[in-house]
Amino acid sequence: MSYPRVLITTYHHAFLVKGGGEYEIFSIADTLKQQGLIVDVYGPYSRSLDDYDVVLHFSVHGGGLELLEQVKEANKPIILWPNLWVREGDSVSPDLISSYLALSDAVVFKSVAEKNNFSRYFELPEEKCRDINICVDGSYLNAAPPDLFKTLYGLDKYAIWFGVIESNKNQLQAVQVLREKGIKLVLVGSARTKSYLQACLDAGGEDILVIPNLPYKSEIVRSALQGAMFYIEVGHEPAGLSAIEAGLSGCKLVLSDSEWSREHFGDNAFYADPKSKESLSNAVDAVLAADLSSTALTDSLQRFCLPKAADPLINILQSFTR
Incomplete structure (x- = not known):
């Protein structure tokens, strides 16, 4: 055929x-x-x-x-x-x-x-x-220069989130929770509305960095994921390709607890109720305390490559x- x-x-x-x-x-x-x-x-x-x-x-x-x-x-x-x-x-x-x-x-x-x-x-x-x-492209399994992203943007420790910035995605709550813990959040994506973006910027102060876009599947994206403390996506709808790509890169994950998340990541991610700041705070505490020596997450996600x-x-x- x-x-x-x-x-x-x-x-x-x-x-x-x-x-x-x-x-x-x-x-x-x-x-x-x-x-x-x-x-x-x-x-x-x-x-x-x-x-x-x-x-x-x-x-x-x-x-x-x-x-x-x-x-x-x-x-x-x-x-x-x-x-x-x-x-x-x-x-x-x-x-x-x-x-x-x-x-x-x-x-x-x-x-x-x-x-x-x-x-x-x-x-x-x-x-x-x-x-x-x-x-998902298998290139996310490849190592990138470890300090490429950090050097380019003057960063040390940070969490990262890829995707459109909008209320349905719930970035504002993540900004608030992470700032309380002194963790810088890097948001990579365009904003649906200027007002929601401004609310995130006001809430984040010095602990937020917004990058409108990064080249898809690029070395700089892999460096950004591999250098992050964890990847976070706690919207009111399931995460998407970026969460899979982050997991393949070896990044720890904090995601909205949903049927979709459990189907794709099982017990290899940390889950939060997107409607609860307390739940998200607990999930962040758990991911920070977690040992990343296991390859279980990366291994399980290779079926999508x-x-x-x-x-x-x-x-x-x-x-x-x-």
Whole structure:
């Protein structure tokens, strides 16, 4: 069976503020290209729709529905990657999700927790469901110059967090807790709103450093992770690729306690209730006291490393090649 030609699409304003999801789109494209597939991300420089065998659509944001309707009209198979985590009280339209599901030929989930969460809120056609893996570049296992990041930014001891800075991610609480303990927090990412960023800066004082971006998969990122006291991500939704990458780098982890976190990290991370400053404070105390001599975390996460981890997604894409 020949490899399919794949067009990756998403909603039209996704890249105005790049976060984990947007970088994951680039990662998916790079991953598939490295395995021999022809892959483009939709935009001015992508080819005509007729030149693709299958469309992989990322996200169920309303801004992408009209695009998929055009794709369906052209009789192209659609694989939907929802990338959605719903919390109680979130305003997500069931009708919108139903429209996405009706247009799709398959729906992919990269964890049991994600699938369970989705099906809890929406009627999910089981016959369309497909299981794939999180895919992470194996370069995070490689050592970086230990003082590269620290020297560049004038740092000594610090915790680090990668991702969009916004209230749903809950950075402000982490800033407050870590400042009380005298720990500098490095936030790497763009802010969704200036007001939330300013609240974090005001709360952190001298104990916060914000870096808008660092080159993805770069030596400086590996140095930043490998030199950190621990990686922290305690948002109101599950962590993502950055937590996996941090764990592969040998970084200790403080994460929100959730079904997703337990599925991926088991007993090899430290967990906190994102709604409780006391819980987060206790988790930080625990991670600081922990011995990092064990390789259990790094070993357990290698199942997500490329190229093997991409096989399920490639097999699904191949099944829609005509």
